[in-house]
Amino acid sequence: MLGVCPRSVNRTMPWNPIIKSRRDWETIPNLHDYESVRKDFSWEQARAELDGLPDGQGLNIAHEAVVRHATGPLGQQTAIRWLGKSGQVEDYSYARLDDLTNRFATTLQGLGVVKGDRVFVLAGRIPELYITALGTLKHRALFCPLFSAFGPEPIRARLTIGQAKVLVTTESLYQRKVAGIRETLPHLEHVLLIGEERRPTAIPGTQNFHQLLEQHPGIYRIGPTDPEDAALLHFTSGTTGTPKGALHVHGAVVAHHITGKLALDFHPADIFWCTADPGWVTGTSYGIIAPLTNGLTCIVDEADFDAERWYGILQDHRVSVWYTAPTAIRMMMKVGVDLVRKYDLRQLRFLASVGEPLNPEAVVWGEKAFGRPFHDNWWQTETGGIMIANYAAMDVRPGSMGRPLPGIEAGIVKKTESGGVEVLNEPDVQGELALRPGWPSMFRGYWNEPERYKQCFAGGWYLTGDVAKKDADGYFWFVGRADDVIKTSGHLIGPFEVESVLIEHKAVAEAAVIGKPDPVAMEIVKAFVSLKDGHEPSDALRRELLGFARARLGAAVAPKEIAFLPTLPKTRSGKIMRRLLKARELGLPEGDTSTLEG
Numbered sequence: 399m400l401g402v403c404p405r406s407v408n409r410t411m412p413w414n415p416i417i418k419s420r421r422d423w424e425t426i427p428n429l430h431d432y433e434s435v436r437k438d439f440s441w442e443q444a445r446a447e448l449d450g451l452p453d454g455q456g457l458n459i460a461h462e463a464v465v466r467h468a469t470g471p472l473g474q475q476t477a478i479r480w481l482g483k484s485g486q487v488e489d490y491s492y493a494r495l496d497d498l499t500n501r502f503a504t505t506l507q508g509l510g511v512v513k514g515d516r517v518f519v520l521a522g523r524i525p526e527l528y529i530t531a532l533g534t535l536k537h538r539a540l541f542c543p544l545f546s547a548f549g550p551e552p553i554r555a556r557l558t559i560g561q562a563k564v565l566v567t568t569e570s571l572y573q574r575k576v577a578g579i580r581e582t583l584p585h586l587e588h589v590l591l592i593g594e595e596r597r598p599t600a601i602p603g604t605q606n607f608h609q610l611l612e613q614h615p616g617i618y619r620i621g622p623t624d625p626e627d628a629a630l631l632h633f634t635s636g637t638t639g640t641p642k643g644a645l646h647v648h649g650a651v652v653a654h655h656i657t658g659k660l661a662l663d664f665h666p667a668d669i670f671w672c673t674a675d676p677g678w679v680t681g682t683s684y685g686i687i688a689p690l691t692n693g694l695t696c697i698v699d700e701a702d703f704d705a706e707r708w709y710g711i712l713q714d715h716r717v718s719v720w721y722t723a724p725t726a727i728r729m730m731m732k733v734g735v736d737l738v739r740k741y742d743l744r745q746l747r748f749l750a751s752v753g754e755p756l757n758p759e760a761v762v763w764g765e766k767a768f769g770r771p772f773h774d775n776w777w778q779t780e781t782g783g784i785m786i787a788n789y790a791a792m793d794v795r796p797g798s799m800g801r802p803l804p805g806i807e808a809g810i811v812k813k814t815e816s817g818g819v820e821v822l823n824e825p826d827v828q829g830e831l832a833l834r835p836g837w838p839s840m841f842r843g844y845w846n847e848p849e850r851y852k853q854c855f856a857g858g859w860y861l862t863g864d865v866a867k868k869d870a871d872g873y874f875w876f877v878g879r880a881d882d883v884i885k886t887s888g889h890l891i892g893p894f895e896v897e898s899v900l901i902e903h904k905a906v907a908e909a910a911v912i913g914k915p916d917p918v919a920m921e922i923v924k925a926f927v928s929l930k931d932g933h934e935p936s937d938a939l940r941r942e943l944l945g946f947a948r949a950r951l952g953a954a955v956a957p958k959e960i961a962f963l964p965t966l967p968k969t970r971s972g973k974i975m976r977r978l979l980k981a982r983e984l985g986l987p988e989g990d991t992s993t994l995e996g
């Protein structure tokens with residue numbers, strides 16, 4: 399059953415479209431008048447779209463995502479449609495999800511887990527992961543997801559940092575990755591195993607996840623939850639160094655909910671697919687919380703990227719809103735448009751991307767392949783939710799991250815010697831992207847690293863570590879990570895601009911640009927490129943690419959050197975690791991590679 403208006407949708411809110419018919423209700427973009435909504439927006443008003451716990455007992459993410467729908471008209475609607483690797487399809491209605499997550503919450507209670515204890519999960523995208531996440535949130539313990547492809551050492555490091563009390567994992571992941579390090583984890587009291595094919599397991603020192611769920615009642619009353627109570631511990635991608643554990647609170651749900659609506663244009667009848675793994679923040683904020691608080695149906699695909707499989711999912715499950723990442727888009731571009739044209743994707747209404755800069759070429763390709771552009775948006779693990787976006791009701795500016803969400807003040811700043819910041823108000827001036835603290839999904843700390851947290855703030859701003867520009871119309875343009883920006887012959891070059899030009903060349907699949915130390919220029923621009931199928935590295939192609947880039951960028955900005963690589967090093971969340979290319983180029987230690995794609 400699809401398309402029931404959730405009880406909680408307050409149609410009078412200024413960001414909701416003015417509707418005259420059911421079709422309008424399903425498709426007219428939210429945030430139709432950016433300026434006026436932005437002017438009048440308040441977080442209290444956004445909070446009013448949510449229910450809150452009964453009897454004024456506070457605000458709990460799982461209540462907003464599951465309980466209030468399960469007990470209302472959406473009870474029998476599919477909340478999660480799970481697509482297994484081998485073709486299985488399982489639907490979980492809101493009511494069923496409520497029952498299963500109650501069982502998990504009572505299981506935690508039975509195990510002596512209390513508010514604030516850390517419950518980690520190490521699993522692929524399987525239903526049990528979603529049950530664990532929402533059951534943990536109901537019980538007011540901290541949900542801490544790990545990416546299932548991590549090896550034993552990154553797993554040990556994160557479980558130790560977070561002092562995990564409970565770990566939910568699968569039998570095979572446990573045997574391959576955890577059994578060998580178990581005795582180094584004195585805080586880990588309970589390991590709950592999901593047996594292969596959900597068979598009972600018999601591994602000493604573990605308990606069976608499904609048996610526990612069967613033994614525990616499906617009735618659970620969420621305890622009082624202060625919006626400031628800790629809810630999620632998310633590790634960053636480790637693109638720039640050792641991953642940090644960013645702590646988020648239950649009140650973040652206000653931002654998850656409203657950004658889903660405003661930036662991803664959620665409408666009540668939407669079928670939404672977020673391709674990110676919950677091991678990364680996108681897969682939790684938008685792969686679990688935001689679509690469920692908005693009462694949508696979420697697609698969860700267990701398998702990894704495969705262009706044909708993905709287009710099949712979009713078509714067969716009638717996905718209307720799709721949230722993915724530049725790395726996947728570039729892989730689809732590599733395959734070409736002929737394949738996608740074989741599918742009927744008319745129901746796909748809104749496409750969005752996050753995680754890395756989205757090259758203008760990729761936006762244009764979206765138009766060609768899907769008849770709709772990808773809408774780039776920007777945020778970080780630390781911000782908990784989308785902060786800057788291209789919106790459904792506005793034309794996309796290819797290459798731009800868009801404009802700040804209502805309720806978010808973003809600026810371009812420069813640190814001063816006195817430890818404050820100077821705001822750079824002139825348009826098109828490069829500086830550090832900064833945000834005024836105070837939105838609900840703002841991180842509340844780096845786990846056990848108060849100093850590192852403190853260093854993120856200056857002069858009343860949160861400093862993001864990214865360099866960007868703002869144009870005269872208020873659109874933000876990503877330049878590069880502060881550590882990746884290249885200083886050459888007295889000016890600053892953002893790698894993104896150079897990479898975007900290189901991938902316009904027909905032979906180039908992906909590009910990464912670094913600054914290579916140079917005695918004269920300080921740094922020179924060096925590019926690493928991987929080629930599309932059917933193209934081979936050669937000196938002739940190298941010269942062609944150098945000339946191609948010079949003609950478009952000018953000699954000062956174009957790369958001076960180009961190296962070919964079969965693939966570029968990336969994090970497991972799909973981000974190009976420029977720091978690794980640089981370390982390798984300079985023969986320096988590679989640093990923390992725990993999140994490097996294997």
Ligand code: ATP
Pocket residue numbers: 634635636637638639640641642678751752753754755756774775776777778779780799862863864876879971973
């Ligand atoms: P670490 O902080 O450990 O180095 P990370 O910054 O990659 O890892 P995440 O929080 O997952 O960890 O990623 C956020 C970063 O990703 C942003 O700070 C930005 O550099 C990049 N990013 C995300 N979305 C965009 C976007 N739309 N355009 C450009 N960059 C983006």
Ligand code: MG
Pocket residue numbers: 634638778863
């Ligand atoms: Mg970061």
